[in-house]
Amino acid sequence: MRIILDSVTLCAGGFSLSANAVFEEGVHLISGRTGSGKSSLASVLAGLSSVSTGDVIPEGCGSPILLMQFPEYQVTGSSVIREISSWGCFENKEFFSLFGVNVNARDPFTLSRGELKRLMLACVFAKDSDLLILDEPYASLDSSAKDVLTTLIENRRGITIVFSHEVEHVPRGSRWEISKGVLHRE
Amino acid sequence: MVPDGKSLKGFYIVSDIRLRLLTLVLLSVLSFVSTSGAAVVFFWWLVFAAKTTFAKKSWKAVLLTSVLVGLFPSVVLYFSGGDVFYGAKIFVLVLLAFWFSASLVPGEFMSLFVWMFGKKIGFDLGLAAEFSTQALSEIQSDFSHMKSALKIKGQRFSVFRVPSLAMGLLFLSLGRSNSQSGILARRGYISGGTFVPVFFPGKSDFLMLVIAGILYAVLLV
Numbered sequence: 001m002r003i004i005l006d007s008v009t010l011c012a013g014g015f016s017l018s019a020n021a022v023f024e025e026g027v028h029l030i031s032g033r034t035g036s037g038k039s040s041l042a043s044v045l046a047g048l049s050s051v052s053t054g055d056v057i058p059e060g061c062g063s064p065i066l067l068m069q070f071p072e073y074q075v076t077g078s079s080v081i082r083e084i085s086s087w088g089c090f091e092n093k094e095f096f097s098l099f100g101v102n103v104n105a106r107d108p109f110t111l112s113r114g115e116l117k118r119l120m121l122a123c124v125f126a127k128d129s130d131l132l133i134l135d136e137p138y139a140s141l142d143s144s145a146k147d148v149l150t151t152l153i154e155n156r157r158g159i160t161i162v163f164s165h166e167v168e169h170v171p172r173g174s175r176w177e178i179s180k181g182v183l184h185r186e
Numbered sequence: 187m188v189p190d191g192k193s194l195k196g197f198y199i200v201s202d203i204r205l206r207l208l209t210l211v212l213l214s215v216l217s218f219v220s221t222s223g224a225a226v227v228f229f230w231w232l233v234f235a236a237k238t239t240f241a242k243k244s245w246k247a248v249l250l251t252s253v254l255v256g257l258f259p260s261v262v263l264y265f266s267g268g269d270v271f272y273g274a275k276i277f278v279l280v281l282l283a284f285w286f287s288a289s290l291v292p293g294e295f296m297s298l299f300v301w302m303f304g305k306k307i308g309f310d311l312g313l314a315a316e317f318s319t320q321a322l323s324e325i326q327s328d329f330s331h332m333k334s335a336l337k338i339k340g341q342r343f344s345v346f347r348v349p350s351l352a353m354g355l356l357f358l359s360l361g362r363s364n365s366q367s368g369i370l371a372r373r374g375y376i377s378g379g380t381f382v383p384v385f386f387p388g389k390s391d392f393l394m395l396v397i398a399g400i401l402y403a404v405l406l407v
Contacts, residue, residue: 074335
């Protein structure tokens with residue numbers, strides 16, 4: 001299982017990004033300045049947007065799952081229970097307890113940013129996808145939730161691509177950087 | 187680099203909002219007062235404005251909104267014995283509104299209002315207008331992300347999703363407004379401020395205005 005970026009270029013707004021890369025099974029950490037195109041690349045890898053040139057070739061991967069930078073984007077349920085059910089992942093309950101999510105009838109929009117982020121993280125991990133893309137997953141989390149997240153990322157099967165600015169809580173894996181409009185392996 | 191009315195990354199940038207606004211007013215009046223004027227303005231839009239409009243806005247949204255907004259009064263007036271071409275006039279007015287909105291560049295409202303009303307009221311109006319246009323553009327971007335999020339979950343957009351998506355949009359907008367107001371307060375903003383309006387009229391601005399003026403003169407004066 002792997003995903004290949006073959007001579008890919010992305011041009012949008014004020015940036016241009018080119019990438020030639022192969023993401024094999026395991027953890028890949030991608031860093032880069034704000035505005036360097038991390039979220040756009042995440043969207044391309046998730047199959048949600050198209051590239052300007054080149055090809056994105058997924059080999060042996062099922063449907064990708066993307067955790068967006070802002071958890072509010074992904075809320076479609078009117079309660080925490082309905083939100084979890086909208087992801088279709090009620091059977092993997094351990095992730096909700098690991099992230100300290102209270103599964104109840106509370107409106108997700110009354111949760112704090114951190115609580116909402118933990119809810120979304122629990123949902124995407126519970127989906128157990130072959131290809132998991134996390135866009136700034138550590139943002140809005142406290143230290144203990146960051147530790148939980150790092151452990152889960154490191155122990156996951158399949159391909160996990162993490163876009164992050166985080167410097168303290170960093171999962172073990174391949175390091176990539178976007179600099180001067182090019183994605184390269186460190 | 188300063189945009190000068192030439193092509194910038196494939197989009198045609200018109201850079202003097204004053205000339206564009208005057209063009210908009212002339213064409214709107216012309217379109218509203220006569221059916222033949224509306225037809226001529228529609229051709230003006232096709233020649234000068236369609237490219238700019240469709241470069242920034244989805245053609246489906248533009249045409250659907252314009253037709254629906256125009257169709258409703260036409261149907262009502264058809265049954266009540268009024269001017270059935272009223273809807274066609276409204277249709278053209280909505281197309282003009284889409285063009286004006288698509289041609290806006292960040293900072294233009296600030297320049298326009300400060301130029302018109304000065305550093306106090308003009309600055310406040312310009313700031314409010316800039317924040318409003320920025321918020322509308324961000325809502326558009328948020329909505330696009332939300333549609334992607336639905337796709338990730340394997341769901342489709344439907345009326346049942348509207349309440350939760352609307353709540354999301356509201357919370358994100360309120361959050362951003364809160365941050366913006368915090369920044370303004372920390373910088374000591376109360377009312378008014380210093381801003382130097384800058385305009386870069388291009389040849390296309392004058393061409394569009396002159397054509398609009400000629401059409402106005404021929405058909406109305």
